[in-house]
Amino acid sequence: MDKNSEGNQSYNKRYISSSQKIEAKYINFIMLLDDQITRNLNAAGVETRPVKTNGLWCCFLLPVVLTFYILLYNVSPLYKLVTYMSYGLLFYSILFIVFISISSVVIKESTYGGCVASSLVSALFLYSFLGQDLIFSLMVVSVPVVSWYSYMLRQALIRCPRTFTIGEAMIVIQGIVLFGLMGLAKLFSNLDDTNEETDFINVIIYTVLSTVGIIITLLYLLTDEQRNIQNLAKIFGAGAVFALIILHSVLGASFMLKFWNYIFMHENRVQIFCFWLSLVIIAVLVLLSRTKLAVKANTVTRKSFHILASLVFMSGILLDVNLITLAAGIGLGLLVLVEALRKSRIEPISSALQSAFLVYSDEKDCGSFAMTPLYLYAGLACPLLLVPQHAGVELELLSGVLAIGVGDTAASWFGSHYGFNKWTGSNRTLEGTAFNILSQVATVYALELFELLQGNNALIRTVVAATVTGLVEAKTDQVDNLILPLVSLIAYQATWFIC
Incomplete structure (x- = not known):
């Protein structure tokens, strides 16, 4: 060497x-x-x-x-x-x-x-x-x-x-x-700079998540004596009213029909x-x-x-991909709600x-x-x-x-x-x-x-x-x-x- x-x-x-x-x-x-x-x-x-x-x-x-x-x-x-x-x-x-x-x-x-x-x-x-x-x-x-x-x-x-x-x-x-x-x-x-479909998806997702946030907040504020099914039903009712008001004011009176048509009036999506x-x-x-x-x-x-x-x-x-984006936002809200319950x-x-x-x-x-x-x-x-x-x-x-x-x-x-x-x-x-x-x-x-x-x-x-x-x-x-x-x-x- x-x-x-x-x-x-x-x-x-x-x-x-x-x-x-x-x-x-x-x-x-x-x-x-x-x-x-x-x-x-x-x-x-x-x-x-x-x-x-x-x-x-x-x-x-x-x-x-x-x-x-x-x-x-x-x-x-x-x-x-x-x-x-x-x-x-x-x-x-x-x-x-x-x-x-x-x-x-x-x-x-x-x-x-x-x-x-x-x-x-x-x-x-x-x-x-x-x-x-x-x-x-x-x-x-x-x-x-x-x-x-x-x-x-x-x-x-x-x-x-x-x-x-x-x-x-x-x-x-x-x-x-x-x-x-x-x-x-x-x-x-x-x-x-989003389009109409993206705006529609965003409105629904943020409405669902904000509704879940309100429900969780109300559940947190309950005292031990108030933790029963009756009060839970009232809280869910309040959350539903909030969601309906937001969706009605943003998407119009026919928002339920729009949501139904978006999912079920499309063969591939069905x-x-x-x-x-x-x-x-x-x-x-x-x-x-x-x-x-x-x-x-x-x-x-x-x-x-x-x-x-x-x-x-x-x-x-x-x-x-738009449908899964909508479903993912709704699913996240439901998953968080289940954990809160x-x-x-x-x-x-x-x-x-x-x-x-x-x-x-x-x-x-x-x-x-x-x-x-x-x-x-x-x-x-x-x-x-x-x-x-x-x-x-x-x-x-x-x-x-x-x-x-x-x-x-x-x-x-x-x-x-x-x-x-x-x-x-x-x-x-x-x-x-x-x-x-x-x-x-x-x-x-x-x-x-x-x-x-x-x-x-x-x-x-x-x-x-x-x-x-x-x-x-x-x-x-x-x-x-x-x-x-x-x-x-x-x-x-x-x-x-x-x-």
Whole structure:
């Protein structure tokens, strides 16, 4: 061996050694930061979901998804508004992480000055790129939104013990705040450039969700003596009156006929609706029979609901994306309402729902609310909201279905039956991860084979996205249903140049 070869080997060893040292220092710093945050949360009496890490990186996911789309597409001013406001929420999240790593005071105090600095970040973007007045952007939009986020984040961690990690709470509250901002902006501004059909869908969705919000608020205000079926019926009656007034005033006196015609006066939609109804009936029958037996469902059994839900969203996205958007909004309201009724302590409804919850809950549902089914539904539906245009981007709209409906379900089934080699520091198996990736690629290949999905280099993009989500699913201890759809969207966005 000559001297040059020896010198190159020596240089490579030193380079690898230096890289490993830098990586080790970075990982150690993150772990020490995470441990310090956990100690400060314990000192403040805050109980997060019991996992090894706090998932601090999760706060970047939603702003990154939104940023990719404003760079790749000619989006509406409303989409830009929501994206720029996400920067303020992200900046506040980073400040929150920094301060909670130093002291638990940020959890306990009623006000926090970081809201002003974070609001200024969003206000500068609104001023620079949307042409909005700086004072208006700061005082009317940014400060209220960031302050709302700050309050809700702390309340979620304090009042919902063992329900969220910090990262999960940040994603959930970011989504709620930005969705609320979008609704208010649609109502009080002309920043959105939608068509008549989209406006019709939005009115129904926001009416349903606001009605559910009113019902939940009234249920919360009931005293123990008032929690009975009679008062529940009155609350539902009040909610129905509110919804009818809103729909009548916005859509006109014939709004019921318009809604009926939209769904049932279209042959294709009637067939889709009947298919969905059959899947819902199957799910309800399985749920009732398993609840009656009172046999605890295992992970593979729970994943069967992933398959049924994925079939609903996949068929809707591929055949009628507007119809599935409408159905997804209504379904979200109903799912939240069911969870509210479970927690309402109104008998016999609460007991019946609690029995079903005990049978199908897993170790992640150890907190105040049953978040796993909500995460599943939101994960399947979120691309419908996040992807700014629906025509020609069905692959990205299917990112939630592929990541959790197909990949995560396949990994769980295959890993539990045939997995033997586990990832380091994880209970996930290498075999399950491999089947996760292969199942997503095979699904896209089948859809292309039957001409249900069209797109340039869809298989190559899916290989990249499936590999990324498969590795994240194998290594993270955050809730898969919540983070994998966002990770999948980012992976698909990163491969946009292949199209």
